Amino acid sequence: MKSKLFVTTLLVGSVILGGCSASNSQSGKHETMDHSNMTDEETTNMEGMDHSNMSHDEMMNMENGHASHTNPLPLNDSTGDNELALPPLLEPKHGVVDITAQQGKTEIFEGVETETYGYNGSFLGPVIRVNEGQTVTFRTKNNLAEPTTFHWHGVEISGEGDGGPHQILQPGASHDVKFTVNQGASTLWFHPHPEGATAEQVYKGLAGLIYVEDENSKKLGLPSKYGENDFPLVFQDRVFTEEKQFDYQAVRNEDGTIGDTLLVNGTFNPKLTIGKEKVRLRLLNGSNARNYTFKLNTGDKFQQVATDGGFLNKPITMSEITLTPGERAEIIVDFSKYDADHNIALVNEENTILLPFHIDDQKTSSIEISDSLNDFAVTDEERNLPVTKKLELFGMGPMVSINGKQFDMNRIDFTQKQGETEIWEIYNKPDMMGGMIHPFHIHGTQFKIVSIDGKEPPANLQGWKDTVSIEPSQTVKLAVKFNNKGIYMFHCHVLEHEENGMMGQIEVK
Template structure:
């Protein structure tokens, strides 16, 4: 991953490029400010951010901030098209607490293919609370961003989006982590924070240590948990994020250590443990104070949402997407309870 960008004014280009994923071969890819994937943007709660967005592709696109609380005109959804050669300035204030988010394009009918070709990057939000916690926070040393994506390549080592398509979406046969084939992560005998993003189009990952040892989950895509949760595996569906901490000082480093996918038993990321950390961090017992009141718990369901279908047959409450139609409205500041049903198709019933 590229170095963290931490400033108030950013410029992001969506562009074509070539990347040497396989030794000696240039693969045609998309990227932000580079040939493949994008930089990590770091914001602080309260920041007023300006981002100049420039589309250098030869097709329509958008810039979407997945998980970021912004106004509709800055969100970069399917209605926020930026044409080839066009640029746009978006401004927003960061109002949410610490979290790991991501950004990607979101044009109607082209989202999955543009992400597949390489348009994805991470966003870190920090706040006073997260900075006060003694969590691993040395970027690239004990605080590691990891974007997991499965791809299919043709005989010329070019990305082949259509070949990876099936009735459940786009499933690839080759794993890339941060755009790299067969990576290995070198860590010290200390607590290491992994920020996991399932950036695949349709594949689920169930992350687990091959030794069966446990780790601590400290955050979801929405931010820090109230307290760490000890677990031995965690499942992420496409677009989901989670932060986990592995204590390598407590593992048998003479064993071969790796993060594996419990879904199919495949090895995702081998670890090489080298040396002892000079300083270590402690995971606090309390990290957040999010709560739901008894009154909110007793609220009736205010909206029902039925999700159905795959590919071009996806509907919400029986309706296909239409950027000119508004289906739900609500008042700002009022708590709502939504009941969401993922209806199986006829083949699965």
């Protein structure tokens, strides 16, 4: 393990390692952006970063950091020494789910206790399973020594229950969030969202999953035995001190904090034991900033069956899938053709071993996956709607903005009517150093990707989404409808970008 001094020098001394990917795209004029209501200062900032007040060293640090986005700090290979931990499965009891944010100590490394945060335990959280149409009360409590919130990422819920920075829960306080599950089968998640502290609280361990089931999901024949052929996989990269502790402030990166140590479900050097059968893997990129491209080391293909907010219309055969922070995907891997002697693992784009699989020859079953999973569609009416909301994402580090502005809790940036679909156009404006990928997230809704640079999105993105990866110079159009009222955030899901101001607010009336 690298020393604390070395890590601090590597990550902080260079200012930016970056979790967003760099791009060589050249800056160009974006014809559809309306700047008529912007001040001269805002327009100037959007046309190009103003570096006039920066020192030479600061400029060099930014340039070095930006260049390093294409070569982020490498991860360790998993040795497969430890069986993957599975989060407890938690279902409502008399309609109530108790969820407590708390501090604790966790033995991530053998014989060492690391100080961590968790929900209903010392590290990470449970999988909460609910059903469409069910009325549920999330009974939340903050047992931390600092304020927090409970944000239900991907859940269609009223603004007052969404858990954004307005819904602060002080230490020792409790709050009931009651709502009716009004969306189809999906893999969602929850995490804190207090202004200025989201990144550190997630980094320390506050993250859990939410499974929504519906009548359709129960009929599709998908692997659905939790912990047997249906597995949650939460991928997070971290840096530990020599004492095997988290020291977020020492390694915090203004452009996204990257780690060299991979944890899957909080497990270091994990392996997953599975049978000779089709297995469902529910992937969550729960990292602060790192992007992951998942593939099998054998080069074999798999099937993607779901996006952030629900099933695709049919399984899509893939050889790899990339998820940016906050995104999820469900994939089916057929292990029936392998035996215990096979060396098979989930790896990333650098062929780093993320999760080796151990095949138990004694566990076999046969499952036929339905060719028809959903009836999702972008309608002709939605395609023909005019663009009514235009957003320009720009900048890096502490200089990030949306439409030339940084987040202000007291400012409402947009309004929209409940139940009405609008087209949002989001443009990722590159800067002088090429720009960065921004995973764009909208609270309280699941949206449809209408187009990417004027073209139909890839087949595996033609499903419900709440977070979309937008590359430099790219323009994405989304069909957005809110089924509930309230104030919701929209922001970059690189958590440090969010905290630095790449976030806005919409009020749904």
